[in-house]
Amino acid sequence: MNIVVCVKQIPDPAAPQSLEAGSHTLDRSGKLILDDSDAYGVEMALQLAEQAGGGEVTLVSMAPNGETAGLRTALAMGAAKAILVSDDALKGSDALGTAKVLAAAIGRVGADLIIAATESSDGYTGTTPVQVAELLGLPSITFAKSVAIDGGTVKVDRQTEAGYDEVTSPLPAVVTVTAGVVEPRYPSFKGIMAAKSKPIETLSVADLGLDGGQVGAAGGRQVITSVDEAEARNAGEIVVDEGDGAQRIVTFLENLKVI
Ligand SMILES: Cc1cc2nc3c(=O)[nH]c(=O)nc-3n(C[C@H](O)[C@H](O)[C@H](O)COP(=O)(O)OP(=O)(O)OC[C@H]3O[C@@H](n4cnc5c(N)ncnc54)[C@H](O)[C@@H]3O)c2cc1C
Numbered sequence: 001m002n003i004v005v006c007v008k009q010i011p012d013p014a015a016p017q018s019l020e021a022g023s024h025t026l027d028r029s030g031k032l033i034l035d036d037s038d039a040y041g042v043e044m045a046l047q048l049a050e051q052a053g054g055g056e057v058t059l060v061s062m063a064p065n066g067e068t069a070g071l072r073t074a075l076a077m078g079a080a081k082a083i084l085v086s087d088d089a090l091k092g093s094d095a096l097g098t099a100k101v102l103a104a105a106i107g108r109v110g111a112d113l114i115i116a117a118t119e120s121s122d123g124y125t126g127t128t129p130v131q132v133a134e135l136l137g138l139p140s141i142t143f144a145k146s147v148a149i150d151g152g153t154v155k156v157d158r159q160t161e162a163g164y165d166e167v168t169s170p171l172p173a174v175v176t177v178t179a180g181v182v183e184p185r186y187p188s189f190k191g192i193m194a195a196k197s198k199p200i201e202t203l204s205v206a207d208l209g210l211d212g213g214q215v216g217a218a219g220g221r222q223v224i225t226s227v228d229e230a231e232a233r234n235a236g237e238i239v240v241d242e243g244d245g246a247q248r249i250v251t252f253l254e255n256l257k258v259i
Contacts, residue, residue: 001052001149003045004106005079006116006129008035009063009070013121024224025092026122032063034070037117039184041177042074045115046185048149055112056080060105062090062098068200075195076187082200083109089205092217095123099131100215104208106136113154114174118143126176133174140174141167145181 009032011017018027034042045057059074059082071082083105090101106114114133119126133140145164146157152171157164159178187195205212213219239248253259 001049001055001112002058002110003049003055004058004060004109004111004114005038005041005045005074006102006106006114006132007038007042007059007061007071007074007082008117008120008122009033009061009067010035010120010122019227023092024227028064032067032070034073035117035121037119037121037179038074039077040179040181041115041117042077042079043182043184044147044177045113046078047182048113048147052149058082058109058111060102060109061085062093062101062105064091066202071200072195073187075198075200076191077185078191079198081198084200084202085204085208086202087204089212089216089218092220093215094220094222095125095127096131096221097215097219099128099135100210100219101205101208102128103132103135104210105203106132108208112171113149114138114172115147116174116176118176118178129174129176136174138172138174139169140176141169142176144175144177147175147177147181 011026011028011030012033019025020027042057049055049057057079059071059079061071061082062085064086066084066086068084071084075082085101085105093101116129130140130142141154141156141158143159144156145159148155154169154171154173154175156167156175158167205215237252239245250259
């Protein structure tokens with residue numbers, strides 16, 4: 001079974017973030033790392049390929065400046081190879097532009113299953129994977145909390161507010177996974193060393209046969225009109241337990257309509 005995993009490389013969320021000068025978009029010029037959200041997809045793909053007893057996991061990423069650090073992490077986990085699409089013409093790409101690039105790259109591989117995260121950690125529109133599915137003419141199943149393959153069918157427990165739905169789809173299909181679908185492995189030393197020599201094919205917009213007017217700022221349909229600082233967190237409320245602590249916490253949560 002050949003599986004493609006969409007892997008977004010993002011600025012380290014633990015480091016201070018800034019916007020590009022004169023723009024409302026995140027400065028992605030520094031080192032990028034594997035988005036934690038996508039580590040779950042990589043692990044899921046590795047397990048499904050292992051269970052199928054054959055095939056390989058290919059990573060597909062669109063990122064600026066030929067960045068491969070996040071891809072190397074996913075290769076160290078066990079993926080076989082990667083495709084990176086990196087091109088100055090992609091600057092300013094919105095979610096649909098990104099989906100066009102990913103769909104074109106995936107189309108070169110020929111996958112039985114395409115896995116992405118439900119949403120990324122930095123942009124999190126949560127729209128890219130379903131747009132990829134639409135562009136490829138494939139069914140998509142979102143919010144998977146478990147994924148199993150049965151012959152030519154994928155079976156997904158799809159998380160809902162009330163619990164989960166059991167959804168099946170013929171393959172090939174696009175599935176987005178939630179955090180916790182599986183526990184991502186830590187790359188071993190052997191895996192890290194092996195990843196250094198695994199192939200990463202770097203492609204431009206022209207290599208994908210895309211017209212520059214479809215992607216990047218030129219093809220963008222979304223515009224970020226303003227960006228505001230997130231509100232500072234309140235100090236919170238400390239409940240000192242004088243025998244009625246549990247009840248006071250319940251009342252507090254009830255007032256918030258959390259329970
Ligand atoms: C107006 C606008 C301008 C932008 N300008 C730039 C820019 O100049 N430079 C820039 O780098 N980005 C830019 N972005 C962000 C970039 O294009 C995002 O990758 C894209 O919008 C995807 O959005 P998301 O993070 O919300 O993905 P989501 O839909 O939340 O992502 C879900 C999943 O899809 C997959 N996925 C998403 N993006 C990628 C990717 N790039 N590669 C591989 N897999 C992916 C991953 O599995 C991810 O977890 C811009 C976005 C907007 C809306």
